[in-house]
Amino acid sequence: MSATNVGHADVVIVGVGAAGAVLAAKLARAGLSVVALEAGPHRDSEDFASDELSMLYELFWLDERISSGKDPIELGWPNSGRGVGGGTVHFVGYALRFHEDDFRTKTVDGVGEDWPISYQDLEPYYTEVERFNQVSGPTFFPWGPYQGPFPKRSHNPSCMHDTFRRGCERIGARSTAGPMFIITSPTKDRKPCTYRGFCKFGCKPKAKSSTLVTYVPEALRHGATIIANAMVTRVNLGKTGRVESVTYVNKGREFEQKGDTFILSAYSVENVRLLMHSTSASFPDGLANSSGVVGKFLMVHSADFVIGKYDAMIRQYRGPQGLALTQEWYSRKPDDGFVRAYTLETETLQPIEFSKALIRGKGLWGQRLVDEMQDYNHYASFGIVGECLPSENNTVTLSDELDGFGIPRAKVTYSYLDNDKKVIEHSVRKCEEIHDAAGAIETFQYPGSAHLLGTCRMGDDPKTSVVDKWCRTHDVKNLYICDGSVFTTGAGVNPTLTIEALAARTADYVVETKKRREL
Amino acid sequence: MEGYPDYDVTAEQDSWDSKTRLVLERRVVIIPKLLFFNPDEARSLEAAVARLLPQTRREPIPVVPFVDEKLARNVTDGTRYEDMPPMRDLWRLFVSTLDEEAQVRHEKRFGALEPETQDMVLGAILKGESRSLSWKKLPARLAFEHIVSTVAAVYYAHPSAWSEIGWGGPKYPGIYVRVRCGRKDPEEAGEVGHVRD
Ligand SMILES: Cc1cc2nc3c(=O)[nH]c(=O)nc-3n(C[C@H](O)[C@H](O)[C@H](O)COP(=O)(O)OP(=O)(O)OC[C@H]3O[C@@H](n4cnc5c(N)ncnc54)[C@H](O)[C@@H]3O)c2cc1C
Ligand code: SF4
Numbered sequence: 056m057s058a059t060n061v062g063h064a065d066v067v068i069v070g071v072g073a074a075g076a077v078l079a080a081k082l083a084r085a086g087l088s089v090v091a092l093e094a095g096p097h098r099d100s101e102d103f104a105s106d107e108l109s110m111l112y113e114l115f116w117l118d119e120r121i122s123s124g125k126d127p128i129e130l131g132w133p134n135s136g137r138g139v140g141g142g143t144v145h146f147v148g149y150a151l152r153f154h155e156d157d158f159r160t161k162t163v164d165g166v167g168e169d170w171p172i173s174y175q176d177l178e179p180y181y182t183e184v185e186r187f188n189q190v191s192g193p194t195f196f197p198w199g200p201y202q203g204p205f206p207k208r209s210h211n212p213s214c215m216h217d218t219f220r221r222g223c224e225r226i227g228a229r230s231t232a233g234p235m236f237i238i239t240s241p242t243k244d245r246k247p248c249t250y251r252g253f254c255k256f257g258c259k260p261k262a263k264s265s266t267l268v269t270y271v272p273e274a275l276r277h278g279a280t281i282i283a284n285a286m287v288t289r290v291n292l293g294k295t296g297r298v299e300s301v302t303y304v305n306k307g308r309e310f311e312q313k314g315d316t317f318i319l320s321a322y323s324v325e326n327v328r329l330l331m332h333s334t335s336a337s338f339p340d341g342l343a344n345s346s347g348v349v350g351k352f353l354m355v356h357s358a359d360f361v362i363g364k365y366d367a368m369i370r371q372y373r374g375p376q377g378l379a380l381t382q383e384w385y386s387r388k389p390d391d392g393f394v395r396a397y398t399l400e401t402e403t404l405q406p407i408e409f410s411k412a413l414i415r416g417k418g419l420w421g422q423r424l425v426d427e428m429q430d431y432n433h434y435a436s437f438g439i440v441g442e443c444l445p446s447e448n449n450t451v452t453l454s455d456e457l458d459g460f461g462i463p464r465a466k467v468t469y470s471y472l473d474n475d476k477k478v479i480e481h482s483v484r485k486c487e488e489i490h491d492a493a494g495a496i497e498t499f500q501y502p503g504s505a506h507l508l509g510t511c512r513m514g515d516d517p518k519t520s521v522v523d524k525w526c527r528t529h530d531v532k533n534l535y536i537c538d539g540s541v542f543t544t545g546a547g548v549n550p551t552l553t554i555e556a557l558a559a560r561t562a563d564y565v566v567e568t569k570k571r572r573e574l
Numbered sequence: 575m576e577g578y579p580d581y582d583v584t585a586e587q588d589s590w591d592s593k594t595r596l597v598l599e600r601r602v603v604i605i606p607k608l609l610f611f612n613p614d615e616a617r618s619l620e621a622a623v624a625r626l627l628p629q630t631r632r633e634p635i636p637v638v639p640f641v642d643e644k645l646a647r648n649v650t651d652g653t654r655y656e657d658m659p660p661m662r663d664l665w666r667l668f669v670s671t672l673d674e675e676a677q678v679r680h681e682k683r684f685g686a687l688e689p690e691t692q693d694m695v696l697g698a699i700l701k702g703e704s705r706s707l708s709w710k711k712l713p714a715r716l717a718f719e720h721i722v723s724t725v726a727a728v729y730y731a732h733p734s735a736w737s738e739i740g741w742g743g744p745k746y747p748g749i750y751v752r753v754r755c756g757r758k759d760p761e762e763a764g765e766v767g768h769v770r771d
Contacts (some may be wrong), residue, residue, distance in 0.1 A: 104597040105744030108731035112649060113697065123656035131652015151637050213753035250753055251745035257745050259591065282695065368765065373753040406741050410726035420626050420722045421693065429577055432741040
């Protein structure tokens with residue numbers, strides 16, 4: 056190999072997004088030497104422009120992926136980030152815990168799969184990451200196992216949030232200001248939220264707790280090395296059956312990073328691409344893939360919007376991009392005609408995305424598009440986060456086409472299952488009811504999906520899962536996978552709080568394992 | 575609902591952060607030279623864009639140069655649907671279909687048709703009802719969405735479009751204060767013919 060050898064670390068992390076940053080911070084804090092490799096740049100929040108278009112092209116993973124299936128998903132803008140902080144740089148910041156039953160859908164509802172861990176296993180870690188992120192939330196959260204308190208008081212609502220909550224109240228549904236990854240009391244280097252609804256385009260004031268401004272500085276403070284613009288292209292297995300190194304490309308040159316323990320946190324598409332590309336005599340179908348499950352059971356959340364038009368001015372550009380939510384219909388039972396869960400949330404659409412909503416949702420172009428855009432300030436946008444069940448047929452595989460690094464492009468195949476469609480139907484109808492009750496003159500649906508989960512799923516059985524309950528691969532002792540890709544099921548909430556809690560838990564396990572000199 | 579004729583979002587630009595001002599100044603001042611489309615193609619696309627997003631302002635917001643720039647640099651949106659050609663091929667095909675379709679139906683180039691006729695041709699293409707075989711093979715909905723939303727993204731990234739729709743602008747370091755229903759900050763747009771905020 057012509058790669059330059061750049062040394063050895065106790066732990067090598069691939070991808071510095073939500074999970075990667077938590078891992079780097081906690082492992083470095085525990086005194087381990089950590090090298091974290093991130094494909095994208097390490098930006099300063101001051102470099103963000105308060106501008107939708109330029110940030111759409113700056114913050115997202117836009118290297119093409121091929122999308123197929125009956126319900127092909129959009130993979131760039133609404134789905135994955137690139138650069139230190141990963142998807143948290145552009146996430147809206149809803150900070151929701153799973154409910155207890157979300158970890159055992161098979162037992163409770165006879166669908167999906169049970170996680171090998173329970174809510175109780177993760178509970179202390181939810182608390183830990185909420186504290187570290189200074190999550191702001193309501194005094195009382197009405198659903199699920201945790202009612203609060205949250206580290207910081209919640210944000211003030213703006214007109215769109217009030218409209219949502221008014222509608223909920225009128226149909227007898229409880230609603231709340233959500234727990235958010237957005238601070239309400241500024242600190243020395245983090246300014247207050249300016250209420251301009253830009254969370255998806257990088258938060259310039261650093262009010263939003265992306266890992267870029269929380270765990271990454273903590274990791275650096277404790278001596279972790281974060282190498283930006285380092286695209287990992289291969290995971291190299293040694294003769295002993297342990298991972299020996301990873302190969303990465305930085306500014307056109309190839310390097311080899313050695314280490315004791317390796318953690319992949321490159322999210323649900325890139326993890327698979329990396330494993331599938333790292334074949335060897337012992338793993339002809341991809342590293343850590345003796346089960347054949349790598350790349351299978353991909354899950355999204357249905358993320359349709361229902362957008363309502365009002366006589367009054369809403370001015371949805373104001374306020375945090377997300378804030379008000381309800382989980383009033385969270386646990387559906389067979390009597391409802393379907394099972395599982397969803398959350399309804401407000402989410403600001405800024406002008407460009409709003410135009411896309413009119414184009415996709417209403418099929419508009421020409422004068423009618425211009426006319427509806429003219430009424431931008433009269434619209435309010437409510438969104439669903441609907442659980443989609445795992446299916447072996449929803450997959451990430453390699454295509455025949457190579458990218459600029461010589462790695463085959465990912466092909467992502469997605470089709471909704473019947474139950475998924477019923478979740479969408481029900482949740483969309485509830486959004487419409489809320490709009491109607493709040494006084495909307497008309498509504499339309501803007502279909503879409505969000506989040507990528509489950510391609511390296513967690514389980515006790517090495518034949519049907521890729522990692523164990525500590526996120527360690529069944530096949531390779533010193534290789535972990537830890538991020539959204541290990542989800543066994545997706546629940547009906549935004550995933551990042553759970554991703555960070557899992558990472559915090561895995562970090563403790565890695566430290567303990569090292570202490571016991573198991574490795 | 576009659577719009578915001580007196581509102582100019584850039585009146586507040588001195589209060590915007592320097593990075594944002596730089597990005598927007600560039601966007602307004604530097605119009606990219608055509609590198610991807612040839613002059614004939616650009617003319618047909620101009621004509622189509624004028625129907626996809628009709629503008630009445632005296633100084634129209636330039637759209638085609640920015641679409642051309644995106645294509646010249648091959649800046650994709652991250653997704654290629656399986657039945658869709660690569661982005662650049664899609665646009666070339668769209669432009670050639672405009673003229674082909676205009677030729678078949680009216681024996682003229684697309685740009686030479688009356689606006690109403692252009693709308694009919696465009697409508698047929700967008701619905702996947704064109705007679706051009708190569709366009710017909712595409713998933714009509716996805717192709718339509720890509721073309722129109724690319725054009726709209728350029729348009730609604732321009733401060734003049736923001737003023738037109740009464741959008742509040744890139745707030746930072748300033749803060750929105752009066753954000754509840756029925757209230758607004760003094761610098762936000764007031765709508766003509768609308769009493770209640
Ligand atoms: C528009 C939008 C809004 C969202 N809103 C919310 C929300 O409100 N609440 C919520 O909980 N979640 C939200 N999410 C989801 C959230 O962004 C993701 O769940 C989260 O970022 C996933 O974390 P991760 O650690 O699994 O991966 P990521 O954060 O995606 O991190 C993966 C990192 O790995 C890097 N990488 C990939 N491949 C390589 C490689 N080969 N070599 C080196 N580095 C590599 C990537 O560049 C990236 O930085 C939102 C997502 C989007 C797109
Ligand atoms: S709305 Fe608040 S949290 Fe969101 S980007 Fe703006 S300042 Fe940051």
